Amino acid sequence: MKSKLSWFAAPYVVWMALMVVIPILIMVVYAFTAADAADFEGTLENFSEMGSYASVFLRSFRLALVATLVCLLIGYPVSYWMAHEGPGFQRVAMALIMLPMWMNFLLRTYSWMSILENNGLLNQLFRAIGLTWLLGVDYIPMIGTSGAVVLGMVYNYLPFMVLPIYSVIIKLDHSLLEAARDLGADDQRVFRKVILPLSLPGVLSGVTMVFVPSVSTFAISRLLGGGTQIMLGDLIEQQFLGGAYNPHLGAAISMVMMVIVVVCMAVMNHFGEGEEQAVML
Amino acid sequence: MSKELIRLADCTMAFDEDIVLDKINLRIQDKEFLTLLGPSGCGKTTTLRIIGGFQTPTSGDVLFDGVRINAVPPHKRTINTVFQKYALFPHLNVYENIAFGLRIPKADAKGGKVKLPEEEIDRRVTEMLEVVNLKGFEKRRITQLSGGQQQRVAIARALVNQPKVLLLDEPLGALDLKLRKDMQNELKRIQKAMEITFVYVTHDQEEALAMSDTVVVMDAGRIQQIGSPEDIYNEPQNAFVADFIGESNIIDGIMRADGVVEIFNRRFQCLDGGFEKDEAVDVVIRPEDVDIVPEDQGQLKGTVTSVTFKGMQYDIIVDFYGFKWLIQTTDLSPVGSRIGIKIDPDGIHVMKKSEYSGMFGDYSSYSEEYEEISSADPDGEGSGDEE
Numbered sequence: 019m020k021s022k023l024s025w026f027a028a029p030y031v032v033w034m035a036l037m038v039v040i041p042i043l044i045m046v047v048y049a050f051t052a053a054d055a056a057d058f059e060g061t062l063e064n065f066s067e068m069g070s071y072a073s074v075f076l077r078s079f080r081l082a083l084v085a086t087l088v089c090l091l092i093g094y095p096v097s098y099w100m101a102h103e104g105p106g107f108q109r110v111a112m113a114l115i116m117l118p119m120w121m122n123f124l125l126r127t128y129s130w131m132s133i134l135e136n137n138g139l140l141n142q143l144f145r146a147i148g149l150t151w152l153l154g155v156d157y158i159p160m161i162g163t164s165g166a167v168v169l170g171m172v173y174n175y176l177p178f179m180v181l182p183i184y185s186v187i188i189k190l191d192h193s194l195l196e197a198a199r200d201l202g203a204d205d206q207r208v209f210r211k212v213i214l215p216l217s218l219p220g221v222l223s224g225v226t227m228v229f230v231p232s233v234s235t236f237a238i239s240r241l242l243g244g245g246t247q248i249m250l251g252d253l254i255e256q257q258f259l260g261g262a263y264n265p266h267l268g269a270a271i272s273m274v275m276m277v278i279v280v281v282c283m284a285v286m287n288h289f290g291e292g293e294e295q296a297v298m299l
Numbered sequence: 300m301s302k303e304l305i306r307l308a309d310c311t312m313a314f315d316e317d318i319v320l321d322k323i324n325l326r327i328q329d330k331e332f333l334t335l336l337g338p339s340g341c342g343k344t345t346t347l348r349i350i351g352g353f354q355t356p357t358s359g360d361v362l363f364d365g366v367r368i369n370a371v372p373p374h375k376r377t378i379n380t381v382f383q384k385y386a387l388f389p390h391l392n393v394y395e396n397i398a399f400g401l402r403i404p405k406a407d408a409k410g411g412k413v414k415l416p417e418e419e420i421d422r423r424v425t426e427m428l429e430v431v432n433l434k435g436f437e438k439r440r441i442t443q444l445s446g447g448q449q450q451r452v453a454i455a456r457a458l459v460n461q462p463k464v465l466l467l468d469e470p471l472g473a474l475d476l477k478l479r480k481d482m483q484n485e486l487k488r489i490q491k492a493m494e495i496t497f498v499y500v501t502h503d504q505e506e507a508l509a510m511s512d513t514v515v516v517m518d519a520g521r522i523q524q525i526g527s528p529e530d531i532y533n534e535p536q537n538a539f540v541a542d543f544i545g546e547s548n549i550i551d552g553i554m555r556a557d558g559v560v561e562i563f564n565r566r567f568q569c570l571d572g573g574f575e576k577d578e579a580v581d582v583v584i585r586p587e588d589v590d591i592v593p594e595d596q597g598q599l600k601g602t603v604t605s606v607t608f609k610g611m612q613y614d615i616i617v618d619f620y621g622f623k624w625l626i627q628t629t630d631l632s633p634v635g636s637r638i639g640i641k642i643d644p645d646g647i648h649v650m651k652k653s654e655y656s657g658m659f660g661d662y663s664s665y666s667e668e669y670e671e672i673s674s675a676d677p678d679g680e681g682s683g684d685e686e
Binding site: 200 | 373374378379380382383386387390399400403456460
């Protein structure tokens with residue numbers, strides 16, 4: 019320890035060791051052993067078993083990717099716009115973005131259920147304006163679709179996209195934009211060649227912060243997917259708490275998911291490396 | 300000899316009720332090195348930003364080659380800027396920073412857009428790197444460069460576009476003294492070699508005198524004087540200019556006749572004329588124009604009250620009838636000694652009274668004023684606070 023103050027970090031270091039490192043190690047051990055093995059004999063059985071769940075893997079990554087893209091497409095313009103408004107507007111906008119996050123995540127997702135249900139608020143509205151009659155149906159199915167799951171993800175994780183992008187854009191040196199204009203760039207080019215590349219670090223952390231929780235969610239897919247949109251999170255949960263009790267398989271799935279996520283992030287950060295430096299300036 | 304390139308006609312700039320520029324009239328000749336000089340808040344940076352197109356004057360016209368360009372945005376002007384803090388793109392390397400302007404498709408005669416071929420870009424960037432002595436730095440990141448090198452990249456990035464005018468906003472402000480001197484010569488050399496009009500903003504009078512063809516002294520949103528460095532130094536128009544450019548003793552005088560001015564009830568020969576008889580005037584006497592003589596031979600007699608050794612000369616403060624003068628001399632006169640002084644006619648410069656009369660040129664509060672002068676460091680004041 020270099021300075022005495024470093025000792026103040028000790029509680030957290032211990033906590034990390036107990037609550038992060040050791041659980042991961044336990045998970046790895048579980049992943050490579052079988053329930054019926056007498057003495058912790060290594061096996062790859064858990065991983066070969068996973069093939070049958072390929073569709074769940076695919077769905078998880080697909081939905082998380084779509085949700086991340088949607089968040090990016092909504093979040094970037096919003097951040098950009100916010101950063102160009104006055105400080106008063108920024109405060110209000112920030113409060114509005116944060117407001118839902120002060121409420122419990124499950125409560126918010128439950129309320130989406132009541133909105134999207136077959137007899138929910140939206141379908142009542144459609145009925146009232148005659149949309150269902152026009153289409154010749156009783157209701158428009160929304161809950162239990164992958165769209166509903168994506169909606170839940172976007173709704174819950176959008177602030178995580180907006181905040182990092184906003185904070186990067188707001189810190190951009192205005193003279194850089196003037197310099198670009200001075201050199202002959204019109205507004206569109208200033209955006210493409212200066213603002214966008216310099217805001218990439220914000221985009222990267224936004225993407226990470228939306229994608230990672232999305233890919234591993236189980237509450238959203240359970241509540242809004244209505245059991246038809248099983249995702250990795252649900253699958254893992256079933257192995258530990260559900261009927262398909264098999265912690266070893268669950269640990270293996272968790273591990274594979276974690277590795278894929280880490281690899282994705284590493285690749286992305288590699289691409290963003292140059293820009294990362296730029297912001298350190 | 301040369302033609303007018305830019306004209307500001309009655310340009311006023313007001314932010315809310317705050318008037319930053321007050322009916323500025325300025326003509327900039329083609330290929331000249333013109334410096335806007337003044338203390339912070341005098342409006343020099345605003346003037347530069349109006350020429351660059353970053354600000355539109357509240358009233359008045361900006362003419363470029365005879366065409367009104369008030370509403371032309373910066374990216375459509377053939378003017379480039381070297382920004383105060385360089386504003387280099389941190390996500391691009393040296394080469395790409397310089398190539399930034401070249402990579403932008405330009406409108407051709409038929410209204411279409413043409414891109415420069417890559418070879419042409421490469422040739423011009425390479426050539427520019429040579430001009431600013433940065434060969435071999437192409438692939439460097441901006442963060443890996445020193446201040447002076449960043450400065451050069453900023454200049455190259457602007458010049459590579461072959462602008463008609465280069466605007467420089469206190470470009471040497473962040474460099475140390477030695478590097479400033481080098482870059483001054485370098486800039487002057489580049490300006491001569493490329494035959495481009497430079498409009499240079501600084502609050503450093505030495506820099507202005509050393510580099511410029513024309514110096515524009517500004518204060519309080521108004522132009523105080525326009526002239527060659529020699530004119531500005533030798534023939535200041537008012538007390539502000541006399542005080543801001545170099546050291547000056549500014550004394551109340553009365554013009555008794557053409558070529559005769561009365562100071563402290565004594566008549567002195569001078570070269571100025573054209574004043575009313577008995578008109579009250581400001582008289583400027585530069586500290587280096589005063590000769591020290593034995594007391595009995597002096598036109599004026601005074602007591603030395605302070606001596607500062609400055610290396611090349613002594614700065615001494617002499618009390619004449621209660622008014623303190625700064626005199627620069629190579630001969631030491633100890634504190635308390637009585638001396639006489641002589642002033643040649645060409646050492647006396649007479650100015651009309653102005654709003655600045657009585658505000659400058661008295662060294663009674665010498666020590667404080669001197670502190671002020673020596674602490675007017677390049678990057679302290681005057682940088683940024685007038686945006």
